[in-house]
Amino acid sequence: MIHDDEKYRSLRDTLRSLPRVRAKSDFEARLLNRIKEAEKSTIHAPVKPVKEPVFKNWLANLFRPSLVPAMGLTAVLLITVAVYFGYFARMNDTQSVNEQTVASTNQGELIIYVKGDGEKNYSENYPKEYSAVSPSDNRSEHDAAPIETPSDYLSRPESPKAVEGYIKPDRVSEEQKIEMQRTLDKDEKGVDVKSEKKSDDVIMKKESRKTEPKKDMEKGDSPYNIRDEKKNENINTEDGIFDQKQENQQPEVNEKEEDKVEGKNKAEDSSRISRALKDSTKSKDTNKILDDKE
Amino acid sequence: MKPSKEGSEITKFSDEELIFSFQEGNLNAYNEIVARYKDRLTNFVYRYVGDYDECDDIVQDTFVKVYTSKHLYKEIAKFSTWIYTIAINLSKTKLAKQQKYKTFSISDVYDDENKDFDIADEGFTPDVDANSKFLSKHIQKALDSISENYRELVILRDVDDFSYEEIVEMTGLPMGTVKSRINRGREKLQELLKDIYKEE
Numbered sequence: 430m431i432h433d434d435e436k437y438r439s440l441r442d443t444l445r446s447l448p449r450v451r452a453k454s455d456f457e458a459r460l461l462n463r464i465k466e467a468e469k470s471t472i473h474a475p476v477k478p479v480k481e482p483v484f485k486n487w488l489a490n491l492f493r494p495s496l497v498p499a500m501g502l503t504a505v506l507l508i509t510v511a512v513y514f515g516y517f518a519r520m521n522d523t524q525s526v527n528e529q530t531v532a533s534t535n536q537g538e539l540i541i542y543v544k545g546d547g548e549k550n551y552s553e554n555y556p557k558e559y560s561a562v563s564p565s566d567n568r569s570e571h572d573a574a575p576i577e578t579p580s581d582y583l584s585r586p587e588s589p590k591a592v593e594g595y596i597k598p599d600r601v602s603e604e605q606k607i608e609m610q611r612t613l614d615k616d617e618k619g620v621d622v623k624s625e626k627k628s629d630d631v632i633m634k635k636e637s638r639k640t641e642p643k644k645d646m647e648k649g650d651s652p653y654n655i656r657d658e659k660k661n662e663n664i665n666t667e668d669g670i671f672d673q674k675q676e677n678q679q680p681e682v683n684e685k686e687e688d689k690v691e692g693k694n695k696a697e698d699s700s701r702i703s704r705a706l707k708d709s710t711k712s713k714d715t716n717k718i719l720d721d722k723e
Numbered sequence: 724m725k726p727s728k729e730g731s732e733i734t735k736f737s738d739e740e741l742i743f744s745f746q747e748g749n750l751n752a753y754n755e756i757v758a759r760y761k762d763r764l765t766n767f768v769y770r771y772v773g774d775y776d777e778c779d780d781i782v783q784d785t786f787v788k789v790y791t792s793k794h795l796y797k798e799i800a801k802f803s804t805w806i807y808t809i810a811i812n813l814s815k816t817k818l819a820k821q822q823k824y825k826t827f828s829i830s831d832v833y834d835d836e837n838k839d840f841d842i843a844d845e846g847f848t849p850d851v852d853a854n855s856k857f858l859s860k861h862i863q864k865a866l867d868s869i870s871e872n873y874r875e876l877v878i879l880r881d882v883d884d885f886s887y888e889e890i891v892e893m894t895g896l897p898m899g900t901v902k903s904r905i906n907r908g909r910e911k912l913q914e915l916l917k918d919i920y921k922e923e
Contacts, residue, residue: 433902437881437909443919444881444912447862448855452765453779457757463787471791 738802746793753793757786760803763883764810770878771814773867781817785810804892807885811875811893818871858919865915873908880905 434441453459492500733741733755741759744752764785769778788809796805866874879885879893890901 433906433909437906437913440909440913440916441881443862443916444877445884447770447882448859449762450766450769450775450778452761452782456761456779456783457754460757460783460786463783464790467787467791 739798742789742793742796742802743798746796753790756789756802756806760806761786764806767807767878767883768810768814770863770866770882771811771875772817773863777817777821781810781813784813788813800892801889804889807879807883808893815871861919862916865912868915869908869911873904873911876901876905877908877912881909 741752764782768781879890
């Protein structure tokens, strides 16, 4: 720094030796005038403080920049609480209802018990064999018998038991009723009711065909024959049921043989009908046919 | 604005004491400030701007600014630094306006280098001797020809004899920039004033 000043010493001396310029003699007077003008301009144009309304001031204080993050956080929290109580709480309720209404049997068959309009408690609709305490049991929950669980887990699971009496009839569909009835019949007699039903139908049809005029039989192209042919194809011939195919193959059998066969069949049919009447469900069709026969 | 009894005591005050006194409402303090700084500022501004009338306006504006903005002065810097900063800023503004509305010289119209129109100024008598008049004009021409940035700093350092620290405070530039600019300005001035040194 000093070295630079020394280097340019001659130049610095020359600049310092420059004659000093002085201000004008009337400098102060002109300055006074200028100051007065400046004061006048400030006096004539006074700055009026703009009064803001009180409500606006209050809003400005409330929504000042420093409070914006806090306000945002509060809004988010309020929305979260509203969504939780308005939506998720309802979802939890519906989940618990579904857990109550949907129950599975121990055989893996799914039975859905739907709550009725008049029902108050879901547990009313449960099959009572699954509950540890019977409805007639007046003891408290503490005195109730413990639930017995099978100790042998490798054992074959028990067959599903139909709970006819306890399920309300309006909760079970027609198909379920038929299925339940079949299982009951099978268990009691060990007979395939389904196949018997089919044979009964065939017998009934045969009876009905007998009543029809022979002319139709001879023609062989009546709508009844076509329908019977199709149906009898599926009938088991081992059970001694009337075989339409056989009939078609031996059209030359005389009437006597036919009568004999028919007589035997009649005897068998009558026995079967009586048994079927006992065992089978009371359908309207069979009743009609039986009435006709009688 | 004649000095009163109070004014005679005020002359002993430092610059900072004067401005604080003026901030409290003492007009004599302001008069004393004007008396102390009017010639100094005029010399500085004239060397920087190169035009006496412009210089007079700028100096008057500087004092008006001191009068109206007295409350802005804080005791963080010297008063001289503060008032020079105001003068420098006003000078720069004036120069910027001059460059925007650039005027042309009458001599340029006639295209005659030898023909020079000196407008008489009765109140301005900086040059007493003919020699000193010539020298002053020559140096002023050289100062006007260098860049404003260099000129400002060279005048502050070599004409008004401010320290580097004060110049840094006034201009707000880093110390290195101030030094380098002063040196470059000096180099250029030396080149322009070669003939003077030869004579010497």
